[in-house]
Amino acid sequence: MSLSVHDQVQADLGRLVPLLEARYLMPITGGEAATLGEAMAYSLKAGGKRIRPVLCMLAAESVGAKAACALSCATALEYIHTYSLIHDDLPAMDDDDLRRGKPTCHVVFGEGQAILAGDGLLTEAFTLLASDETLPPSRRVDALRVLGEAAGWQGMAGGQSLDLEGEQLTRSGSPVGLAQLQVIHRLKTGALLRASLELGAVAAHAEPEQRAALREAGEALGLAFQIRDDILDATATEAEMGKRVGKDEGRGKITYPLLLGLAGARTALQEATERALCQLRTLPYPSSLSALAKHLAERSA
Ligand code: IPE
Ligand code: IPE
Ligand code: MG
Ligand code: MG
Ligand code: MG
DSSP states (O other): OOOOHHHHHHHHHHHHHHHHHHHHTTTTTTOSOHHHHHHHHHHHHTOOOOHHHHHHHHHHHHTTOOGGGGHHHHHHHHHHHHHHHHHHTSTTTTOOSEETTEEOHHHHHOHHHHHHHHHHHHHHHHHHHHTOTTSOHHHHHHHHHHHHHHHSTTTHHHHHHHHHHHHHHHHTTOOOOHHHHHHHHIIIIIHHHHHHHHHHHHHTTOOHHHHHHHHHHHHHHHHHHHHHHHHHHHHSOHHHHSSOOSHHHHHTOOOHHHHHHHHHHHHHHHHHHHHHHHHHTTSSSOHHHHHHHHHHHHOOO
């Protein structure tokens, strides 16, 4: 008997998140820069849905490998994602004081320490992945490159830069259109989601066509994820989200709901999710990954 989407996702999160979290604190405690370690651990432990690491481990399973083979990739992804949130919340960026249901890193530790906590998490991600001796060196280098590309100027950081420029363009009266918004979403959120699935493939030593399918599914899921985030910013409550809502419009951010209306944004979200599901169907064991993709399209947090 197959489980409902909800039960499947709960079961997968229930087995994979503890596996991930057991690993978290290892590199963070015991260093000389105690405050920096505390700031890094504060944001990591604040909560969060752990979607990227779970996607990574499920991607490994979707081609027949064990989730544990992707654990260092999964952990590195969550470090980079958490760093991106710490910096995204800084006064110079989105200026947010609530994240994962708690005061943001810079509110608790000050801006300087928060910038450094981001730096610390970003670099630690590469250190821990490079140190994973269970991954053969050639696959480790491959994984490091995939992660670097997704996090850097051609990925998340590049997207965040375009996102900031987009705000300025709105203020100057010439807001970005749908084509540019797609580029921003593909880079700022899509790149790390795409890498989450691709890194599962790398860790699992997947066949090239399986890896390509996971990459494409990740790209589509990334777009869907940010469209859902934009919809939730306009419709959800702060208590549900654990972060401030209604901020995008206030800051002059162009979003899918703003350009296409809520119904149009929901259609775009469904289309992107369907593109991802279509790729996942080509894999040997896609059911958990597909269930999570469907769940993410309807998430309320
Ligand atoms: C929030 O990501 C930032 C986006 C890229 C939309 P998540 O919604 O995955 O945040 P956490 O990890 O659950 O806090
Ligand atoms: C963030 O997009 C994307 C990142 C790379 C962190 P948002 O700015 O919309 O994320 P939230 O809504 O603050 O979580
Ligand atoms: Mg932002
Ligand atoms: Mg933000
Ligand atoms: Mg948002």
